[in-house]
Amino acid sequence: MARQPFAEDTPTAVALLADLSGISPYFAVGTGPCGDDWRPVAELYTDTALLDGIISRVQARMNTAEQRIAASTFFLGFAARLWSIGLGALAGQQLLPDLAAQHLLFRETDGQIQLHIEHPVAWQGDDLKPRLADMVLTAHLEPLAAALRRLGPISEKLLRGNTASALLGAARVFDRAATTGAGWQLAHSLCADERLSEAIRFGDFSDSGYRRTSCCLYYRVARGGLCGDCVFTSAPREPRTVTP
Numbered sequence: 001m002a003r004q005p006f007a008e009d010t011p012t013a014v015a016l017l018a019d020l021s022g023i024s025p026y027f028a029v030g031t032g033p034c035g036d037d038w039r040p041v042a043e044l045y046t047d048t049a050l051l052d053g054i055i056s057r058v059q060a061r062m063n064t065a066e067q068r069i070a071a072s073t074f075f076l077g078f079a080a081r082l083w084s085i086g087l088g089a090l091a092g093q094q095l096l097p098d099l100a101a102q103h104l105l106f107r108e109t110d111g112q113i114q115l116h117i118e119h120p121v122a123w124q125g126d127d128l129k130p131r132l133a134d135m136v137l138t139a140h141l142e143p144l145a146a147a148l149r150r151l152g153p154i155s156e157k158l159l160r161g162n163t164a165s166a167l168l169g170a171a172r173v174f175d176r177a178a179t180t181g182a183g184w185q186l187a188h189s190l191c192a193d194e195r196l197s198e199a200i201r202f203g204d205f206s207d208s209g210y211r212r213t214s215c216c217l218y219y220r221v222a223r224g225g226l227c228g229d230c231v232f233t234s235a236p237r238e239p240r241t242v243t244p
Contacts (some may be wrong), residue, residue, distance in 0.1 A: 010119055010121060012122060013031075013095075013097060013098075013117075013120035013121050013122040014032075016093055016095055016122055017029045017031055017089075017117070017120055019092075019093075020084075020088045020089060020092075023084075023173065023174065024084070026077075026080050026081050026084040027081075027084045027085060027170075027173075027174075028114070028115070029117055029120070030115070031116070031117055031118070032118060033118060034105065034116050034118060037107050038105040038106065038107050039105060039107070040102050041105065041106045042101035042102050044106070044144060045101070045140075045146070045147045046143075046147070048150055051151065052151055054108050054111055055067060055111075055148070055151060056070075057108075057110050057111040058070040058071075058074050058111035060110075061110055061111050063221075064221050064222075066220065067151065067152050068153065068217065069218070069220055069221060070111075071154050072154065072158060072162060072216050072217050072218075073216070073218070075141075075144060075145070075148060075159055077113065077166075078113060078144065079136070079141055079162060079163050079167075080166040080169060080170055081113065081115060082140055082141070082166075083136060083167045083187075084170040084173065084174070085097060086132045086135065086136055087132070087167070087171060087174060087186055087187060088170070089122065090128055090129070090132055090186060091174060091181075091182040091183040091185075091186045092174070094124065094128075095124055096128045096131060097117070097120055097122045098121045098122065098123060099117075099136075099139075099140070100139070101139055101140060101143075103118075103119075104116075129186065129189070132190070133190055133193050137163070137193070137195050137196075141159075141163055155214065157213070158214045158215070158216065160199040161199045161213060161214035161215070161216065161231075162216055163195075163199065164191055164196045164199035164200045164212060165199075165212050165216070165227070165229055167187050167190060167191065167196070168191070168210060168229070170183070170187065171183040171184045171188075172184070179209055188202070199212055199213055199214070200212055200213065200229075201213060210229055211231060212230065212231055215230055215231050215232055219232070219235045
């Protein structure tokens, strides 16, 4: 009989998040009391002026004239942090931290994000994979994508590609670039979700073993280039609009 998910206590969740934080900064989440400069990530999805300010600082740091490039970069990095925490916990310890948008806090400096949960809890039980997918895709990235589109036009296909690329990238870090570990297996199976299934093509590629079906636009930044999983195999000679 399947075990219904239940919440582990805060000390268990604190220890889990502390372990994850040692993997890389993208897996890092602070815990415990924090200062007044932390805000719920839910505000990113509802406060247009707040998000616009952050994207402007990302744009300034990247020295790009195109807002959508900064929006894409911010979305990709934010998605990578969410996936890293959830995937690392589930693949590594069969636990899933509760990353509810009203409890997950953030602070930002020059477009760089840190995350914090004052009183974390973690789920244990069966069927946590769909809970992880819904938590990241529905509770966070769908409203973030909608908020970014309120700032300016950006391709939905691009953002789906960023979501899938961030997931697989988190798995490669967790498994130390292996494609046979628990993190990779979990990420590969999550890519079958209908919300991601058209974003990635798996196959015998020389660089990553998969390619996305869109481009994150990083090649358009001065001294930028193509990511290892880019849909392009060489940078377009002329600026072009990526298919929505």
